[in-house]
Amino acid sequence: MIPALDTLFSGNLLLDALRGKDRVLLMPLLELRECRRGEVLFEPGEDVSFISFPSGPSVAALVITTQHGRTVEVATVGHEGAIGGVVSQGSLPAFSRAVVQIAGPMLRLETQRLQEAKAASPVLRNLFTRYSDCLLAQILQSVACNALHPIEERCARWILGLQDRLGSDMLPITHELLADLLGVQRSYLTRTLKSLQQQQLVQVRRGRIIVCNRPALEEKACECHGAVKRHFETVLGAVYGASGTLIALRPAASQAV
Amino acid sequence: MIPALDTLFSGNLLLDALRGKDRVLLMPLLELRECRRGEVLFEPGEDVSFISFPSGPSVAALVITTQHGRTVEVATVGHEGAIGGVVSQGSLPAFSRAVVQIAGPMLRLETQRLQEAKAASPVLRNLFTRYSDCLLAQILQSVACNALHPIEERCARWILGLQDRLGSDMLPITHELLADLLGVQRSYLTRTLKSLQQQQLVQVRRGRIIVCNRPALEEKACECHGAVKRHFETVLGAVYGASGTLIALRPAASQAV
């Protein structure tokens, strides 16, 4: 049905970690969709009927909008994971909105099918349990990050995260959008980016941010990026290691929920 | 072995929701422990070998400590839930620290035993899936809350949450501790509480905060308290309804992950 799925790599690390019959079980159930920026995968209150696996450079996010219309990103998911009922186990109403941040291909799987496949395969159960643990870790770290860290550090963290997912130095994003995701004023974010640029860490262009000096940017960013990455490595390192390698681990004491 | 467990109510709403053979399955596996404030249930990096069910007025929290020694609470759990591997499904290293905030009895269950019981009972699986979805909702909302809402509102939210769990107007907590949980300076929190007191919402006493005007406090608090409560009601309302009632729902559009 979908030709791309018979080739070896789907472009999603979770799926590409599958082998043998687990692969056979899941792959035929996937539907490939090209998603535009801003496309809503599900709204708060909806029953989430499908899971999306960002493939290649596409990125989706969970966002929360307040009564006053301000928004923040509460989780980001790229080709390292999946979004929609992964943590909340499907069949329950979504609490947040899911939006496509970086356009691109997404592999879509009905929640119901995933549940069945998990019921049939311990490997799948294990894989998704591990991923949702990592996603949770990311979210927990964000609670702390938003409470404690100044915008400049959080901005640097966010840029690192997106770069990891895109695998490119050029990040296609506007100040406006990034400000929304961080939950700050656009005009202040512009100043913050200016500051990062003056420190030679990034270059700011219309509609994109270019990473110039990744190591220095890691230095500038809060510890959150590294802490989450380490948890991914601990919990999913072996899995990802088998296919692509998302994670370049810096040796450090493991941090763990 | 533990006499209290044969009586009808454990003081934990999740456990008290159980009936018949599910109850019989789980109850004998519980160990009652009296926990002191500050007691650490598990540390980051540890394999979480047991789940704790706060009973009655006891409250535990997940907290994250940064490199610079600042801490924040990332989740709170009282008698409405359980802590430790509930979301992260056990057998994976904890990402955050779990600490007892309000001393009291906790029912403890080995993670392994819970997994076995869940394997044997669809009702248990359903119950814990629902609870972890709610806990996740709470955490997601906190990401947004910490990014967007000023301390006064967050402080009011936190007080409401603790009052719900304790079921009392008198909250035994110091400014120091609360400031840590909110991730702000103690001296600033003192001023914030002063302000709430001047608005007749609370009374501040040494080592405790007394709620004077709950409705007005709900008005002052950010929407986060209500949003999370509504999700609990949607997802677990029927369950809790069967035993105690944690949740006094205000009619409103449901918000949902």
Added chain:
DNA sequence: CGCTGTCTGTGCAATAGTGCACAATTGCTC
């Protein structure tokens, strides 16, 4: 080329929160 809409840069006043020092108060213990 020139227009137009989007995106970015910047000025300025105001509020929120930090960081620290130290005084005042309270509850408890002996």
Added chain:
DNA sequence: GAGCAATTGTGCACTATTGCACAGACAGCG
């Protein structure tokens, strides 16, 4: 009922961030 340790109150200077207004720059399009 004095003393001690923990807790709370407050002053002050400083930084972070908001909120808003508006000018300037860029990219694509006809």
